[in-house]
Amino acid sequence: xxxxxxxxxxxxxxxxxxxxxxxxxxxxxxxxxxxxxxxxxxxxxxxxxxxxxxxxxxxxxxxxxxxxxxxxxxxxxxxxxxxxxxxxxxxxxxxxxxxxxxxxxxxxxxxxxxxx
Amino acid sequence: xxxxxxxxxxxxxxxxxxxxxxxxxxxxxxxxxxxxxxxxxxxxxxxxxxxxxxxxxxxxxxxxxxxxxxxxxxxxxxxxxxxxxxxxxxxxxxxxxxxxxxxxxxxxxxxxxxxx
DNA sequence: CTGACGTACAACCATGTGGTTGTACGTTAC
DNA sequence: GTAACGTACAACCACATGGTTGTACGTCAG
Numbered sequence: 001x002x003x004x005x006x007x008x009x010x011x012x013x014x015x016x017x018x019x020x021x022x023x024x025x026x027x028x029x030x031x032x033x034x035x036x037x038x039x040x041x042x043x044x045x046x047x048x049x050x051x052x053x054x055x056x057x058x059x060x061x062x063x064x065x066x067x068x069x070x071x072x073x074x075x076x077x078x079x080x081x082x083x084x085x086x087x088x089x090x091x092x093x094x095x096x097x098x099x100x101x102x103x104x105x106x107x108x109x110x111x112x113x114x115x116x
Numbered sequence: 117x118x119x120x121x122x123x124x125x126x127x128x129x130x131x132x133x134x135x136x137x138x139x140x141x142x143x144x145x146x147x148x149x150x151x152x153x154x155x156x157x158x159x160x161x162x163x164x165x166x167x168x169x170x171x172x173x174x175x176x177x178x179x180x181x182x183x184x185x186x187x188x189x190x191x192x193x194x195x196x197x198x199x200x201x202x203x204x205x206x207x208x209x210x211x212x213x214x215x216x217x218x219x220x221x222x223x224x225x226x227x228x229x230x231x232x
Numbered sequence: 233c234t235g236a237c238g239t240a241c242a243a244c245c246a247t248g249t250g251g252t253t254g255t256a257c258g259t260t261a262c
Numbered sequence: 263g264t265a266a267c268g269t270a271c272a273a274c275c276a277c278a279t280g281g282t283t284g285t286a287c288g289t290c291a292g
Contacts, residue, residue, distance in 0.1 A: 154268055164268090168270075187268050
């Protein structure tokens, strides 16, 4: 499985891009089926230019790519980056789990739990 | 396992909060071990007030909680929200996988075990 | 060729964000 | 009680963001 490593700046961009309901919806849509920018724009109550900007933000974060097809620009999802973001959150859970394990070990060995 | 459902506004706040390297580092730190706000502040090359604001952002996103302990305010992680964010990204992968499955079905190619 | 469509991009505005400094307040140590 | 510590919060600044409108350009249909 392809899991690219993201540098901090790209992580910034990925999470920032996902911090907007419209952009999350665009990602969901193109995951189901690719769509041109205007096709996407028709789905939202905002100007075409606004949607175009949202797509640009997703593109800079490598969450989607655009592919010229005649006079249309078709938006595709970039699953690799989405997966990488998920892996990052998994890492947080690992740290937490590791800590719980260490605590259990300490409590098991030295009977340190004085307060609850 | 506790997995709270996040409303869109909270998802906005969670991802926005994670879109900053300092805040991600704070989350990592308190996942390993709780720390007071000043203890955290000592780790970064910025004013105490700046770190305090970062903690406030994480708190509004329910990624951490503060707990008064004497005159200190101890920052704890909120694993439930972190987990919920991970689940959200998993959902994207599910959509993608569902689409791949549908395409394979249409193509009549229902073999299993081929890698992508 | 012409007109309509899809796109790109600049200018502009309001608002939010990330940082600063300064001030105030409760709590602990002496 | 007083001093020092940990915190909270307001005011301020620079800059990014999310939206708008307007203009320009390439591409396809007629």
